[in-house]
Amino acid sequence: MKIIADLHTHTISCGHGYSSLEEMAEGARQNGIQILGTTDHGPNMPGAAGLKYFEELWRIPEYIAGVRILKGVECNICGLDGSLDVPDRVLQNLDLVLVGFHPRCGYLGKNVEENTRSLIGAISHPLVDLIVHPGNPMFPIDEKLVVAAALEYDVILEVNNSSFRGSRKGSWDNCTAIASECQHQGVLMAMDSDAHISFDVGRLDLSQKLIETVGMDAEQIINTSEEKVMEFVQRKRLYKAEYSYK
Ligand SMILES: [Zn+2]
């Protein structure tokens, strides 16, 4: 399956990334990626950039090294209601709002019920675009309910390549179950590298294998065409523009 966009990557600005944005774009170009989502961790991640960093992303040009740059963030879920560590006024101006559970970033849920409620709370937020590594075994969820919520709120679920390389051990079976459920319910998925260094941009070998095993059609993977990615971003921009926050 040919992948032309990588919607989840990090730079040196997140505190544990190893490449600048320019290097990441060059890595994308070299690896055949035409659209790069730069989505550094939200401020609750130890070492992450502050809110000001995300407020100033407008300074980044639309293209670097011929690669289209989508400016975003990977928010941390903090509350049992799915509340995030980045305020709406900042999220509203971003191209990509990624959200997920991360250890030591403020979330205190303890079981499937709490994790599911919290994740669905985040999915129902009109500014949220994509849920990162939903198969993380540290934060088990009810897959059926989460996939149904993703369908209802037009949110993408991710197959995160880094999860299978050591970031989140034991993700394979959960991600297979989530992908099968997405296939069954017709929910869009993204394959993302979650690269923290330029060489890994577009590295999706294990996600590809999982999607092949499940037998999911390329149609259901958003980052197989520039049109599909940009159509999604534009559609969500409309929701974002209409949304008025407190
Ligand atoms: Zn990271």
Ligand SMILES: [Zn+2]
């Ligand atoms: Zn990440």
